[in-house]
Amino acid sequence: MARKSVSGVCRICGDEGPLSYEHVPPEAAFNNERVLEANPKRLLEGEDYLTNPRGKFNQRGAGAYTLCVRCNSYMGSCYAPAYIDFAKQCMKPARSLPTGAFADITLQFYPLRVLKQFVAMHCSANPPEGPRFARFLLNKHDKNIMRPRMLLSLRDEKRSRITRQAGAVGVLNAETGENGLFSEISFPPFNSILILDGYGEAKNLTDVSWFVNYSFNEITEASIRFFNLPAVTPFPGDYTDIAS
Numbered sequence: 283m284a285r286k287s288v289s290g291v292c293r294i295c296g297d298e299g300p301l302s303y304e305h306v307p308p309e310a311a312f313n314n315e316r317v318l319e320a321n322p323k324r325l326l327e328g329e330d331y332l333t334n335p336r337g338k339f340n341q342r343g344a345g346a347y348t349l350c351v352r353c354n355s356y357m358g359s360c361y362a363p364a365y366i367d368f369a370k371q372c373m374k375p376a377r378s379l380p381t382g383a384f385a386d387i388t389l390q391f392y393p394l395r396v397l398k399q400f401v402a403m404h405c406s407a408n409p410p411e412g413p414r415f416a417r418f419l420l421n422k423h424d425k426n427i428m429r430p431r432m433l434l435s436l437r438d439e440k441r442s443r444i445t446r447q448a449g450a451v452g453v454l455n456a457e458t459g460e461n462g463l464f465s466e467i468s469f470p471p472f473n474s475i476l477i478l479d480g481y482g483e484a485k486n487l488t489d490v491s492w493f494v495n496y497s498f499n500e501i502t503e504a505s506i507r508f509f510n511l512p513a514v515t516p517f518p519g520d521y522t523d524i525a526s
C-alpha cells in the first residue's frame with residue numbers, strides 16, 4: 283500500500299516540512315497491533331462509552347504523522363531502545379498486579395533516556411505549539427528541561443479497555459481550586475502524565491522527574507513503587523475501575 287505524503291509542523295523542532303509516521307509508543311514496545319484509540323469528542327455526543335467504548339481503530343498501531351524525519355530518527359536511535367527495554371520490564375507487573383495495587387519493582391534502566399522518550403511521546407501527542415522541548419530532546423546530553431513533571435503508573439492490562447493520547451488537557455481540582463494543564467498517554471504498560479502547568483493532585487501516580495538527574499550514558503538499578511491502574515473510560519487522567 284502506498285504511504286501518503288504528509289506535510290506539517292514537526293512537534294519537536296517546530297520546522298515545517300514533510301512529516302514521518304511516529305509510533306507512539308515505539309513500535310517494538312507493544313505497539314505493532316491495531317489499537318482502539320479514544321475519541322474524546324464523542325463524549326459530548328452522549329455515547330454510552332461503558333458498554334461501547336468509542337474510538338477508532340488505528341491499524342498501524344498508535345501514532346500519527348507528527349515528527350520530521352530528522353527528529354523521528356534521532357528519538358528512535360537515542361531514546362527508543364532504552365524505553366522499549368524499560369517497558370518490557372514493566373509489562374509483567376502490569377499484567378499480574380491486582381487492580382489498584384502497588385508494588386516496588388526493581389528495574390535496570392537508563393533514566394535520562396527513558397524520561398526523554400516519554401517527553402518525546404508527549405510532544406508527539408500534543409498539537410504543534412512551538413518547539414518547547416526542542417533543545418532537551420535534540421541534544422541527548424541536555425538536562426535543562428524547565429522542570430516539567432512526569433508522573434507514571436502501570437497500566438492494568440487485565441482491566442484496561444481503551445488507549446488514550448490526550449494533548450494539553452485543562453483540569454480544575456474542585457477540592458483545592460487548583461488549575462492545571464497536563465498531557466496524558468495511556469498505552470501498555472504505562473499511564474503517563476506530563477504536567478505542563480500547575481496541577482497539584484497526583485493520587486497513585488509516581489513522580490519520575492528525578493530521572494533527569496542522570497547522564498545520558500548512566501544506567502541504574504532502582505526500586506520504584508508503581509500502582510497498577512486501569513484505563514476504562516475515555517477521560518484523560520481517569521483511572522476509575524468500572525465493573526463490567
Ligand SMILES: [Zn+2]
Nearest residue numbers: 292295350353
Ligand atoms: Zn523535527
